[in-house]
Amino acid sequence: HGSMTHQYKPYEQIRIVKDKYGNAAKQNATMLTLVRNEELFDMLQSIQQLESRFNRNYQYDWVFLNDKPFTEDFIKQTSAMVSGTARYGIIPYEHWSYPDYVDAQKAKEVRESRHFSNVAYGSSESYRHMCRFNSRFFYKHPILDDYQFYWRVEPSIEYGCDIMEDPFKYMIDNKVNYGFTLTLTEFPKTIPTLWETSMQYFEQPEVKEQLPPVEESLLSFISDNGGLSYNLCHFWSNFEIANLDFYRSPVYEAYVDHLDRAGGFFYERWGDAPVHTIAVAKMMRASEIHLFTDISYKHTVAGSCPLDDAFRQKARCTCDPGTDWAITSGSSCNIKFLEVSHQPAMADFEKYRD
Ligand code: GDP
Ligand code: MN
Numbered sequence: 001h002g003s004m005t006h007q008y009k010p011y012e013q014i015r016i017v018k019d020k021y022g023n024a025a026k027q028n029a030t031m032l033t034l035v036r037n038e039e040l041f042d043m044l045q046s047i048q049q050l051e052s053r054f055n056r057n058y059q060y061d062w063v064f065l066n067d068k069p070f071t072e073d074f075i076k077q078t079s080a081m082v083s084g085t086a087r088y089g090i091i092p093y094e095h096w097s098y099p100d101y102v103d104a105q106k107a108k109e110v111r112e113s114r115h116f117s118n119v120a121y122g123s124s125e126s127y128r129h130m131c132r133f134n135s136r137f138f139y140k141h142p143i144l145d146d147y148q149f150y151w152r153v154e155p156s157i158e159y160g161c162d163i164m165e166d167p168f169k170y171m172i173d174n175k176v177n178y179g180f181t182l183t184l185t186e187f188p189k190t191i192p193t194l195w196e197t198s199m200q201y202f203e204q205p206e207v208k209e210q211l212p213p214v215e216e217s218l219l220s221f222i223s224d225n226g227g228l229s230y231n232l233c234h235f236w237s238n239f240e241i242a243n244l245d246f247y248r249s250p251v252y253e254a255y256v257d258h259l260d261r262a263g264g265f266f267y268e269r270w271g272d273a274p275v276h277t278i279a280v281a282k283m284m285r286a287s288e289i290h291l292f293t294d295i296s297y298k299h300t301v302a303g304s305c306p307l308d309d310a311f312r313q314k315a316r317c318t319c320d321p322g323t324d325w326a327i328t329s330g331s332s333c334n335i336k337f338l339e340v341s342h343q344p345a346m347a348d349f350e351k352y353r354d
Contacts (some may be wrong), residue, residue: 011142013070013088016079024058027168029149031055031062031084034134037071040078042155047081050153054163059084060151063143067096067129087143095137096129099260107266119189122269132265134237134272136256139247148245154238160296160305160319161312167241167292176290178280179241181297181304182325183333185232190269193262195230198278201258210251211282218281218289220340221333233333234277239297242276252279286341291334293346302329308346321352 031050035043047062055062062082064070070088079086098104107128116122144150149168171179201207211217214227224231246252256275264270280289296305296319304326305319306312312321326334327349338345 011089011092013090014075015088016075016086018059018083018085020059020084024166025169026058026060027149027166027172028147029060029151029168030144030147031060031082031153032065032138032144032150033062033153033155034065034130034138035155036066037068037074039155040074043074043078044081046153046155046157047078049157049159051081051083053159053161056083058166060168061085061087061147062153063087063089063141063147063150065089065091065138065141065143067091067133089141089143091133091137091141095133095140098266101261102263102266104266110267115189116269119187119269122190128266128269131270131272131275132260135265135270135275136260139244144244149241149243151241152237152239154299156299157238158296158298158303160298160303161294161315161317163295164315165294167295171241171243171290174290175288177243177246177284177288178235178276179290179292180235180237181239181292181295182236182299182302183233183337184236184273184302185331185333186234186271186274188232190271191230191264191274192268193264194259194268194270194274194278197259197262197264198255198282199227201255202282207251207254212285216285216287218284218286218337218340221337222278222281230274230278231333232274233336234271234273235280236299236302237271237273237276238299240276241292246280246283249283251283255279289341291337291341291343293343302332304334306346307349307352309348311346321348324352327353 061084064078069090075088110116111123111125121127167179219227222230222233259275294306294311296317297303302325303319303323305321305324306317307321307324326332
């Protein structure tokens with residue numbers, strides 16, 4: 001690939017600045033979306049949801065990233081719906097291609113192998129670039145240099161309640177560095193060696209001494225046997241609000257570099273969700289990690305709904321608490337999280353639990 005020239009510069013395609021009629025005080029933060037041009041209408045749905053439930057009162061910026069240039073139509077239609085400044089960035093080629101230590105031919109054989117034929121996205125090449133980008137490169141995009149916190153937003157999501165409090169402000173006031181709404185268990189076939197590769201890194205003495213004490217970490221959320229093996233629990237990263245300084249730290253940087261050199265983004269199908277989760281659980285104190293039980297968020301198979309009747313009225317919710325993923329799905333790890341982190345559940349949790 002070294003000999004090809006790419007038109008992927010400048011990294012910022014266009015910035016559409018809105019007249020601000022600001023009311024609420026804003027934090028140093030942005031909405032962040034990786035998306036394809038073909039997903040325009042699913043993206044408009046997401047923007048409409050988050051703007052009407054939250055962002056119209058704040059006008060946070062919205063950063064859109066793409067491995068290909070955005071079309072004029074995509075830019076026109078999405079920027080018209082965003083209340084804050086809309087920025088469109090192109091991903092540098094080095095962040096969406098094979099590194100020289102990965103064998104692209106072997107990666108192809110893996111994708112075509114029987115092992116992956118019945119695994120979700122098992123045969124997809126672009127999905128692997130996407131997961132690797134979301135694991136080790138998104139925070140390096142130059143546009144993100146302007147922000148400290150991001151809120152990840154995908155196409156085809158729903159917010160079922162008004163968001164009553166600015167989550168960025170909540171996180172900053174409470175020293176929270178990673179926030180989520182939903183958890184799932186990973187398909188084991190996608191990550192055969194992720195755990196051992198991760199532990200090889202985290203168990204090095206010079207890394208260990210930079211981590212919080214194990215008792216203060218969230219290791220018990222991701223391992224049921226003191227770190228011997230992974231229980232597959234992960235924060236569903238299509239919703240996440242986090243502090244970019246966490247990823248910018250040398251410990252995270254070296255972790256994802258170590259993972260990348262092991263090749264599992266391509267030779268297996270490592271997702272950014274388990275990668276973020278393992279890093280967060282090892283590197284942060286449990287008190288820095290927050291489950292937003294008061295945000296109703298839905299994407300494809302899973303959705304959350306606040307289990308507090310009075311709150312749902314106040315927040316004009318349309319979600320059905322009886323369908324809340326945490327209490328209806330055997331593959332949610334939210335209850336485990338509440339237990340190990342000692343975070344309180346919402347007021348009517350017991351009423352809906354069974
Ligand atoms: P899933 O949530 O794991 O089913 O994966 P998605 O298909 O929803 O992809 C995750 C996110 O990455 C979404 O925001 C997609 O729009 C985005 N995405 C996935 N593949 C690509 C790609 O090839 N190019 C770009 N620009 N975005 C992608
Ligand atoms: Mn998705």
